[in-house]
Amino acid sequence: MIKLFKVKEKQRELAENANGKTPIKKQSAGELRLHKDISELNLPKSCTISFHNGKDDLMNFEVTIRPDEGYYQGGTFLFSFNVSPIYPHEAPKVKCKTKVYHPNIDLEGNVCLNILREDWKPVLNINTVIYGLFHLFTEPNSEDPLNHDAAAVLRDNAKLFQSNVRRAMAGGYVGQTLFPRCL
Amino acid sequence: MAETVVQPSRSRDLDKLLLRPGNIIGANFDPGLELREDLAKYAKVLVVGAGGLGCELLKDLALSGFHNLEVIDMDRIEVTNLNRQFLFRFEDVGKPKAEVAAKRVMERVSGVNIKPHFCRIEDKDIDFYSDFSIIVLGLDSIEARSYINSVACSFLEYGSDDKPREETVKPLVDGGTEGFKGHARVIVPGLTPCFECTIWLFPPQVKFPLCTLAETPRTAAHCIEYAHLIKWDEVHSGKAFDPDEPEHMKWVYNEAVKRAELFGIPGVTYSLTQGVVKNIIPAIASTNAVISAACALETLKITSGCSKTLSNYLTYNGAEGLHTKVTEFVRDKDCLVCGPGVLVELETSVTLQKFIDLLEKHPDLLLSKASVTHQGNNLYMQAPPVLEEMTRSNLSIPLFDLMGKTVRSTLHVTGTTSKNDKKTSALRKLRIVFKGVDGVTDMDMAGAA
Incomplete structure (x- = not known):
């Protein structure tokens, strides 16, 4: 290809700025795939999505979940999503921004959902993740605990768990921990 | 006959490749002195990364007759680099890799000019990359490869016959090593598969379930990831963990040790902590040398046409005995990055x-x-x-x-x-x-x- 380079280099030397257009950087493949995911979102009524950086930044967004059944009915829970340029090779990073008394979500907002870590596959998408999160509220699971105390209560005494959840969502203490009101 | 004395180049072997005709050659191969001079004068090569592979690449390319090289790297030299990143000395610790590497190669190889760029690859605008004849990658992350690939493919234009226009093709040569294993591949956008066409080649990253880390750790790595992913946030609310901050790494190590003691798990060390947190696999100098040599040779072949190029993916495994294989991957015809659309x-x-x-x-x-x-x-x-x-x-x-x-x-x-x-x-x-x-x-x- 050296002949080609030579021609190009000579052109530059002659300052022949013939076709002055410069190509613009393309979106990353991850961004394009995310664009597809987002444009095909089909969320249950209890989930809403918002893009705080406007319509052109899809890589960072927030999802609000308002469970319409189960222990957490009536609560409002905010999740932040951060998607990497190599999505879907890598799962989106999800954090729960609302402090919640939940066996699978710790007090720092880490979420134990298998498809966010060990079981993530590129065929999954944002819709699956949001449904997965939604599912955590309708079916909290004491077998994969991240909040050990909450898991133990759920396993041993469902009634107490129920009242702890209500107290936390109303903005009260469970044990030593104060939860913000999210009803 | 006005005889001009044929100046032998520094490398006799290079002359054998560039001055003599051959059978297994690339398109438009025109052997002779002019070719040798043109390579020195007109070929502009960018080396991305000045680490283990980058040091080898700069040396190999400089000795292969290229005179116009540039190198880009955002890192500074660390003590642990010195065993294999042979262009660096103890007194260089803390200095930008790109600058020191460029200086050292220029001192040793006369005639070569290497321009260093101490910055992130994203900091350069697209015009910067369009200037080079060919881009050679000595990187360690999928993200960075994917980025350079998308930049190189963005120059590609197709004619109305859906054939790539030759003058818009920006070839890439990609090297990578991991311990005793490595690969060298040639990416000619529009002709051979681009990085995204074969992204599935990468195995999924190993991620432990958070609840395992929190509840039932079984290995030293579980203890380290617990300290890194869960304990850090609990203690440092809001402060982001920085893997390049030794204080942070020390803290994670100490917490991991405590956790390991609690569960009676052996094997947490500081270097394992670094390895798990930064996803580091020990680098082997000889693997870098082998892979870099393959990459430099492909660069020479693509630019000069002196031989047909690798088609298109070479793997090297020196873990048990030695095994190398070349696989010809095919393009994804609907590839969003390199396809015609x-x-x-x-x-x-x-x-x-x-x-x-x-x-x-x-x-x-x-x-x-x-x-x-x-x-x-x-x-x-x-x-x-x-x-x-x-x-x-x-x-x-x-x-x-x-x-x-x-x-x-x-x-x-x-x-x-x-x-x-x-x-x-x-x-x-x-x-x-x-x-x-x-x-x-x-x-x-x-x-x-």
């Missing part, structure tokens, strides 16, 4: 709404309910409702205006296609050309009419 010709007056309607009838697309994005600008989104609302006003605006009045451009659409009565969702790349705009008297456009 579907050519769509439009009048400048066509509105976005009209364009979306056209996609539904286009024989190669049959795409209904399309969402449209143009170089990071989301022109129209069918869902979710909040984005549909934000982009709805664009529907009545001519697409030509929405695309910044560029005559030829690429855009991406997603929507639903029907094939054999089955509806599937699709993401497609389109090559848009606006007809009847002044100044477009391109040959291949005339041919397409």
Whole structure:
């Protein structure tokens, strides 16, 4: 290809700025795939999505979940999503921004959902993740605990768990921990 | 006969490749002194990364007769680099890798000029990359490879026959090593598979379930990840963990040790902590040397034509005995990054709404309910409702205006296609050309009419 380079280099030397257009950087493949995911979102009524950086930044967004059944009915829970340029090779990073008394979500907002870590596959998408999160509220699971105390209560005494959840969502203490009101 | 003495080059072997004809040669191979001089004078090579592979690459390329090299790297030299990144000395610790590497090679190899760039690859604009004849990668991350690949492919233009235009092809040579294993590959966008065509080659990253870390750790790595992912946030609310901050790493190590003691798990060490947190696999100097040699040779072959190139992916495994293999991967014809995309010709007056309607009838697309994005600008989104609302006003605006009045451009659409009565969702790349705009008297456009 050296002949080609030579021609190009000579052109530059002659300052022949013939076709002055410069190509613009393309979106990353991850961004394009995310664009597809987002444009095909089909969320249950209890989930809403918002893009705080406007319509052109899809890589960072927030999802609000308002469970319409189960222990957490009536609560409002905010999740932040951060998607990497190599999505879907890598799962989106999800954090729960609302402090919640939940066996699978710790007090720092880490979420134990298998498809966010060990079981993530590129065929999954944002819709699956949001449904997965939604599912955590309708079916909290004491077998994969991240909040050990909450898991133990759920396993041993469902009634107490129920009242702890209500107290936390109303903005009260469970044990030593104060939860913000999210009803 | 006015005899000019043939100056032997520094390398006799290089002359054997460049000055003599051969049988297994590349297209347009023209052996002779002029070729040797042209390589020195006109070939501009960018080396991305000045680490283990980068040091080897700069040395190998400089000794292969290239005179115009540039190197880009954002890192500074660390003590642990010195065993294999042989251009660096103890007194260089803390200095930018790119600058020291360039200086050292220039001191040792006369005639070569290496320009260092101490910055992130994203900091350079696209024009910077367009200047090089060829780009050689000595990187350690998928993200960085994917980025450079998308930059190189963004120069690629296709003619109306869906064949790449040779003058827009920016070849890449990619090297990578991990312990005793390595690969060298040639990416000629438009001709061989690009990085995204074969992204599936990468195994999924190993991620432990958070609840295992929190409840039932079984290995030293579990203890380290517990300290890194859970304990850190608990203690340092809001402060981000920085893997390059030794204090942070020390803290994680100490917490991991405590955790390991609690569960009676052996094996937590500081270097394992670094390894797990930063995903580091011990680097082997000889692997870097082997892979770099293969990459430098491919660079020489592509630029000079002195031999047919590797097609197109070489793997090397020196873990048990030695095994190398070359595999010819094939392109993904619908690749969003390097594929030609579907050519769509439009009048400048066509509105976005009209364009979306056209996609539904286009024989190669049959795409209904399309969402449209143009170089990071989301022109129209069918869902979710909040984005549909934000982009709805664009529907009545001519697409030509929405695309910044560029005559030829690429855009991406997603929507639903029907094939054999089955509806599937699709993401497609389109090559848009606006007809009847002044100044477009391109040959291949005339041919397409």
